[in-house]
Amino acid sequence: MEEIVISLLIFIPLLAVFIALFFPATSIAPFRYLTLGVNLLQVIFLITILGSFELSSGVQFVEQQPWITLNLGSWGTLKAEYFVGLDGLSMPLVGLSVFIMLVATLSSWTIHKNAKGYFILLLILNAAIIGSFTALDFLLFYLFFEFMLLPMFFLIALWGGPNREYASIKFFLYTLLGSILILIVMIGLYISVHDPSSSGELVHSFNILNMSSPVNFISNSILDPNNPWQIGWFNARQWGFLLLFLGFAIKLPMVPFHTWLPDAHVEAPTPISVILAAVLLKIGGYGLIRIAFPIFPDGAIYFGWFVGLMGVISIIYGGLNAMSSKDLKRLIAYSSISHMGFVLLGLASLTPEGVAGSIYQMISHGIISGMLFLLAGVLYDRTSNRMIANYSGLSGRMPSYTAMVLIGFFASMGLPGFSGFIAEIMVFLGAFKSGSIGGPLHESMAIVATLGLLLSATYYLWTLQRMFFGPYHLKGNIGESQIFDLTKREYIMLVPLAAATLFFGVYPQPLIEIIDPFAKYFAEIVLKTGTSLKLNP
Amino acid sequence: MFPIEHFLYLGALLFSVGLIVVITKKNMIMVLLGIELMLNASNLNLIAFNQLHTNSVNGQMFALFVIIVAVCEAAVGLAIVIQVYKYYQTSVPGEVNELNE
């Protein structure tokens, strides 16, 4: 089973979609339990994977099957493969996705409208997410990447809040723009890279691992590292990096391509917000680490300072925006932007600590933001009102809820003992160190980024003060009877997330030891190839 | 013995009258009468031309055949006219224009 375990992870949700088609649309329970069953099955597979995952042996559980092979005569052969595998980068992210999808299904218990369509879309999304985290073939990745977009669009557009059409279309257009940028580079790479395993004839493949090695570029092709074409201000490889970077940065999201996120979050139903924040944003970071940086290490070095700068800007700008948000979900969405800035900063440092911190931050932010959006959803389910100003002194009436919010907020502001602290401290250590080991960042970037910590403390504590402390009163047509403490189901959703962030904050070793070999290898390879490519044109 | 031209003049006259009746008359029964006139004109021609072949009576035979056909035609035609009248409450062909609409 180990040979096909990733395929099982990807295709079991699709199989469940097929089964779900046969149930009548009037019922709700079969779809709920079917989805829950799929999630639990995925958890079991995940545990078997974790059981036999070897820490320092690179890509594992590889499945490689021919998928599309087209002989194009004098243009060589087009070869796309079904090529999936797991390594120190994708393993934690797949784990996070499985975990979050389970929580999201639990939180979908509140969905009654057209449950069949909803759960089918959720299952498709599930498959696409796991697919994009495991795909090692660019075309396959792109397919899954795009495949994620449609269920997401419909989930927001059909089950969302009052302004859902606007939000979903904005989300769709932004992401599509990113996809187009990625597509351009993908075609460029397809033209420029040949498959070294097929000697003699010319085979163009989409294998990401091949693309990551500079020797596989066809000489005098457009992206040839030895002789890249000059287009405008930059050479073709730098353009390639820049386009990929922008494409994934939209997904991340990075300021100034972030405005789809608050709208999408505010309008999306709670489980979808959770998936969006916890998993989908990570695809942006994952794409940068998996594709943009290793394939264009020279571009990464050249634009490293820019990436870091955008990270710092995202941190500060997101924090400032969160501070002036009047809507709880919007505040959390902006804090997401701020926290994803750390991913960029750590990545751009190209130090082992920074990269490991950046991956750790993705996992940590996945858990914490999932929890925060669930918490916002808990309140919204009760009162249909998310305005911070409408609440005051909730701590007396909802003590357990307040305790959970405290955990979520303090975890998000990077209090030691929660996973965010480990991630942020490593990003900071790496970002500061970057300059002294030849990395692209200047020390001042790390120093300016620390302002983000101050901002996050400010907006979270201010929100706590406004909503939960002070005398108890409500505004804006919220009935007294709507305010009640957490239910059992909400506990079941929230406690695992709180426990996870606490666990990874107190005892980070199990997660770090998966990430660390990859981060170390990644930072070294990118820094080394990047500088050597730049030195010998 | 009348020269054959006289018959032909009469036949042509009858045919012309019949044709004009068919074209101009609004009532369907009158149209049928016009057709009878035209048939009779053709019968007259058939018989007149048979004079040229003395040892044959094919013209007469053909005329008889036409008379029989005319009778049948009149019967069927009248039946149709009655049905049309029943259905459309008119026997004027110009008013039966359902297909035209």
Place this chain on the structure above:
Amino acid sequence: MDIQSYHSSFFLTSLVSVLVIPLISFALSFIISEKYSWIVSFTAPFLLLISAFAAGVVFYYTWNNEPFTIAWHWFTSAGYTFTMGILLNNTSALMLVVVTVISFFVHFYSIGYMAGDTGIRRYFAMLGFFTFSMLGIILSDNLLAIFFFWELVGFSSYMLIGHWNEKPAAADAAKRAFIINRVGDIGFLIGLMILWTHTGTLNLVELGSLSGSWQTAGSLCIFCGVVGKSAQFPLFTWLPDAMEGPTPVSALIHAATMVAAGVFLLSRAHFIFPPNVLDIVAITGSITALAGALFALVQFDIKKILAYSTISQLGFMVIALGVGAPEAALLHLFTHAFFKACLFLAAGSLIHSLHQAQHQSHTAFDVQDVRNLGGLHKKLPFTFIIFILSGSALAGLPFFTGFLSKDAILTAIMNWKGSGFSWKWMIFGCAFIVSFMTVLYTFRMIWVVFRGPEKSTAQLSISEPPAVMRIPMALLAAASIWIVVSWNPFDFVGWVFAGLHPGKYFHSGIISIFSALWILFALLIAYLTKNKSIRSSMLLNGFYLPKIYHVLIEIPALQIARFTTQADVKWIDGFIHSAAYAQLIIAHVAGWFDRVIIDGMVDVTAQVSRGIGSFTRSFQSGKIQLYIFWAAFAIIIFIIWTLL
């Protein structure tokens, strides 16, 4: 004690239990249900008692012995293993005892003080958690672990200041305290980054290879953390606000332990501070000491007087660190912890008694405002004695611990300033002025509250607090007597000082005598001016620093935040929208072109064929007679055409 004793399981068990038992107390408060919350007020002090005993055992084994270290792997990244380790030497052993003992006393006292509070589980939970994190700071062997607990201390302080969070002022003060602490913490974090980059380690024992400008920058950044946590100028504003919390909390956190964490850190990382940074430390300390004393002189709120006096005393300790005498600072930290905790507990018992009395007689006035109080020595004789004892220690009267520790600091400053005349004399003078003013404000506070005529309290029948509150106060007051520190009431080099820094021995009898005379002179002045008071709204409001922060930082920050939101809505979304509109307009133009030009051409073709069609259609009117007419007409035409 030989080194082997460290490995006895008894020692290790004690060491671990010192640290873990407060955490158990924290966890227990969540397990016990709301209904039985009174159980917590027995389990928590009991557990802390065990912890204090364990600390005593650890202290017994460690004091004047080889430093003990033990480390556990925390996580490994980038080829470096981050550890969570324990570094136990005389300093940390002493602090261990101070923290656990005072924490136990405060727990015990809280049984009485917090009786009947609805949030009692949360209260004891956070006290336990605070004790745990404070012990973490004390024991940690590397800066990252210290930073870890450093922030946790800030968090528990936040929770405890905001314990009565339904009071808006408490919630606000808690937020402020955390944020201002975080400003300092960020400095600390930058210091960590610098040290990590330039030495590759954060372990206190291995640090030391740093030099040059990075050393200056790094140590300055770490000092920023100290400024935040130990309420030094200019970040001290949170400490007076923090008095919104329950008074036992103020005693434990905001007088005895947490604020001392900065001083402790400075003494622990003293060796990475270059001389030029130490000068800055000394100057900051003296500004803080002077400012704190000035503010304390004009306050009316009894807890705020004590808070500013804490700031001033912390400034004193920081001066000592700046002049290169960490042992003097720690001695003062040690004595200050006891007498200031005692003063706060006494103030708490005063507030408690008056609240009780108010409750019975249904009167309302601000019991913390000393202007409402007076002549209470008859009604509250026990509290009065406690105030006298611990107040004397604060003022530094001879035969009290405060005198000795202050003496140590003054001696250290004198040795540091050298014989030549330089700016360093100003700090020396400043220290004397501060000790003078300390006497003034302490005397004034006690005099106003306990002597003179009774004011608002005249009609109230006031009773002393219960024994559960009196016992800790009495024990802490007893710790203000000089014997605790040294046998000789005029020689600060007792067992504590010698243990903190064996070998270094600067003693100057002249200072002791001079300082004793100076203090007595101050007492005389204080007595003579007892009815005068200084009014200065600038001093009352702490140089208007909170207001300045509000105007210069909070308001602009909020404005920038609003501006960025506007930028988001107007520019970024505006750009997106206008791009979308532009696209729509292009689409409309294209649509128009499609409709009018391209469809138009198609339409014309259609029109033509339609015209032809309707023309030919006109022949097929459905009139049989017309058809026949046309047929006949055609035949006629045909005949005519053939004939012609």
